[in-house]
Amino acid sequence: MKEKILEKATDLFLNLGFKSVTMDDLANEMGISKKTIYAHFENKTRLVEESTMHLFFLISHGIDHISALKKNPIEELYEIKKFVMLHLKNEKSSPQYQLQKYYPKIYETLRDKQYEVMQDCVKDNVKRGIELGIYRENLNIDFVSRIYFSGAISIKDYRLFPVNTFPIAKLQDYFLEYHLRGIVTPKGRKILNSIINSNQE
Template identity: 75%
Template sequence: MKEKILVKATDMFLNLGFKSVTMDDIANEMGISKKTIYAHYENKTHLVEESTSNLFLVISSGINDIIAVQKNPIEELYEIKKFVMLHLKDEKSSPQYQLQKYYPKIYDDLREKEYDLMFDSVVENIKRGLELGIYRSNIDVDFVSRIYYSGAFAIKDHKIFPSSKFKAADLEDYFLEYHLRGIVTPKGRQILNGIINSNQE
């Protein structure tokens, strides 16, 4: 039951928002009593913490599986983007914004873990791209990795990119193309254009 509550709560948090969903909503949706939820999770903060922690483990494990296949680094970034978007439900409800505003401690802890995972994987991606000659040899790996990380979070800032003007999926596409066009060689550009064209078909 604990696992079922976690799965349902995570799904509702991502679709409706961490603040918007109440313990009553989860109980009603599952057809169980609120008391049953409290038997496994002492309060909503605990449930939010477990939910985000579990989601992070699922996503980080999936990213590691994608990286282990050792695809072309450009393809790899697109695979990771697709995988993350699938698990975050296209972030319809701005869950990151709600998490940051109403559960700042959980948000900060999660962001720290995300930084370690994302920064390391981006560094490895760039190094492999350099070895394959699809990323420019004169780029500063440390700088580009940090810029990529910063940008990935900036596009989720609704003050800069209001959801009334930008769809989350479009922003992810724009940002990834922007990042790659700045670092690819002519050889890499051919691969990138091929992926973009196939995605538009």
């Protein structure tokens, strides 16, 4: 039952926001009593914490799986983006902003964990891209991985990038293209252009 509550809560939080969803909403949605929820989660903060970590580990595991396939590094980044967007339900409710505002400690913990995962993933991606001659040789890998993380966090700030001007899926595409155009070689640019063109068909 705990797993079911966690999955439904995560789904509601992503679609409606961490602040908006109450324990009553969750109980009604699942057709169970609040008492049943409290038997597994002592309060809403605990539920939010476990939901965010549940989603984080699910996505991290998926990213590890994609990385293990050792695809072309440019294709790999697009595969990861697609996978993450699928699990975040296109982030209709700016969950990252709500988490930061109403549950700052959970947000900080999550961000630290995201940083660790993304650093390893992006550094590996850049190293392989350089080896294959599709990323520039003179890149500072540590700088590229940090600036990528910084940008990935910043585009989730809807005050900077309001959803009505920058729909989430489009914004992710803009960001990924911006990142890649800065690091590809002419050989890499051909691969990038073909991926962008095939995504627009």
